[in-house]
Amino acid sequence: MNSKIVKADLKLEKMESAKRIKNNDELKVASEIFDKQTLENLYKLSKQSYLDILNGTISTGKEANVLIGIKNDSTFVAVKIYRISTSDFKKMQYYIQGDPRFNVRSHNKRQLINSWVNKEFRNLNRAYGNKVSAPKPITTENNILLLEFIGDFDGNPSQPVRNQNPENPEDFADKILFELKKLIHDAKLVHGDLSFFNILNKDEYPVIIDVSQSVVLDHPIARELLDRDVLNIHKEFNKMKVKISIDDIKKYIKYDKIFK
Numbered sequence: 001m002n003s004k005i006v007k008a009d010l011k012l013e014k015m016e017s018a019k020r021i022k023n024n025d026e027l028k029v030a031s032e033i034f035d036k037q038t039l040e041n042l043y044k045l046s047k048q049s050y051l052d053i054l055n056g057t058i059s060t061g062k063e064a065n066v067l068i069g070i071k072n073d074s075t076f077v078a079v080k081i082y083r084i085s086t087s088d089f090k091k092m093q094y095y096i097q098g099d100p101r102f103n104v105r106s107h108n109k110r111q112l113i114n115s116w117v118n119k120e121f122r123n124l125n126r127a128y129g130n131k132v133s134a135p136k137p138i139t140t141e142n143n144i145l146l147l148e149f150i151g152d153f154d155g156n157p158s159q160p161v162r163n164q165n166p167e168n169p170e171d172f173a174d175k176i177l178f179e180l181k182k183l184i185h186d187a188k189l190v191h192g193d194l195s196f197f198n199i200l201n202k203d204e205y206p207v208i209i210d211v212s213q214s215v216v217l218d219h220p221i222a223r224e225l226l227d228r229d230v231l232n233i234h235k236e237f238n239k240m241k242v243k244i245s246i247d248d249i250k251k252y253i254k255y256d257k258i259f260k
């Protein structure tokens with residue numbers, strides 16, 4: 001088991017015995033990463049029965065931590081928590097500004113993060129609703145996004161393709177392109193950060209994650225982002241020795257029909 005998880009478990013035990021959580025003893029928080037505001041948001045989610053125990057970190061990224069949440073029916077949820085202190089506000093502003101769905105003029109960091117989380121929720125909803133292989137979004141609470149846990153029934157998360165090579169790369173690449181095409185033509189989104197870190201390998205099927213920066217097709221930077229995504233995914237395919245040209249990728253996703 002991941003040493004971070006073991007640490008979190010130990011911490012959880014300590015906290016349980018010390019009964020340090022006073023606001024809501026239903027929720028057991030096994031981490032130090034949270035500021036007061038984030039804790040309050042977690043309590044709120046717990047009160048609404050979205051989550052009961054937070055246990056184990058899956059990932060500590062540049063801007064967000066992803067944790068495993070356990071609900072009282074013993075099912076798992078993924079809990080993505082944006083850290084207010086280390087978020088890249090310049091980037092957030094850049095991506096949000098041109099999005100016709102958001103009218104954010106605020107320079108307030110908290111508000112910007114809320115919009116960012118909301119954007120990820122809506123993008124996921126759009127993807128999931130259009131049958132793209134992506135986690136189902138559950139709810140948001142300010143800087144926290146709850147989403148379907150991708151993993152097994154014991155709570156082991158599926159790994160990014162980067163860490164778990166597909167058994168059959170050709171076949172896996174086909175599945176990725178199939179999903180990418182749906183993301184673009186059905187959900188009408190450009191991912192914007194497509195790499196094997198943001199595609200999970202769940203039982204040899206790709207699951208596309210991390211759509212906070214994804215933009216709608218009529219966003220002014222959509223084409224630029226898509227071109228970058230195509231180059232990146234081509235590189236990833238090459239690395240796993242799948243021979244496909246950039247032109248073939250573009251043909252497959254019907255690139256010519258995307259921007260009118």
Ligand SMILES: Nc1ncnc2c1ncn2[C@@H]1O[C@H](COP(=O)(O)OP(=O)(O)O)[C@@H](O)[C@H]1O
Pocket residue numbers: 058059060061062063064065066078080135147148149150151157158159160197198209210211
């Ligand atoms: N729904 C999920 N189920 C299981 N693991 C997840 C889920 N969402 C994210 N993860 C894990 O957390 C990592 C970081 O999540 P991601 O959304 O890509 O955030 P970041 O912005 O930090 O890159 C992923 O690479 C993956 O390992």
Ligand SMILES: [Mg+2]
Pocket residue numbers: 197198210
């Ligand atoms: Mg990511």
